[in-house]
Amino acid sequence: MDEDLLRTAEAWKQEGRKVAIATVVSTWGSSPRQAGSQLVVDDEGRMQGSVSGGCIEGAVIREARECMDGADPKLLAFGVSNEQAWDVGLACGGRVEVYVEALA
Numbered sequence: 001m002d003e004d005l006l007r008t009a010e011a012w013k014q015e016g017r018k019v020a021i022a023t024v025v026s027t028w029g030s031s032p033r034q035a036g037s038q039l040v041v042d043d044e045g046r047m048q049g050s051v052s053g054g055c056i057e058g059a060v061i062r063e064a065r066e067c068m069d070g071a072d073p074k075l076l077a078f079g080v081s082n083e084q085a086w087d088v089g090l091a092c093g094g095r096v097e098v099y100v101e102a103l104a
Contacts, residue, residue: 005049009040009103018043019103020064024051025075030094043068051098063100073101 005021012019022039024031032052039049039057041064051060056078063074079095 005038005040008048012040012042012046013103018068020067020100021103022051022060022064022098022100024096025099026095026097028079028095031096032094033096039064041065041068052096056096056098060098060100064102067100067102073099075099 009019009021020041024033024035024037026035033050037049037051039047039051039060041047041061047061051057060076063076067073076098077095
């Protein structure tokens, strides 16, 4: 985990913003980021970090917003066996799982 990202999340939370963190928890094959990579998102649309280099971040950000609005944390899976693989840029054979949660 990147301590700077966690400090950013903490600072945003202290400013009264809603904040969510997405963390890559596992990868297989060709994957843009390694396990432990994180993306911090706030309710104003600010982002720091990365879980994919851009190819799946749109889907992860949508889920992060839902979590900030009260949805339960989610484990997202993207890969070639998933119908979303081409849409999110993992058609090269990789698989990535990302855990998304809002900070309380």
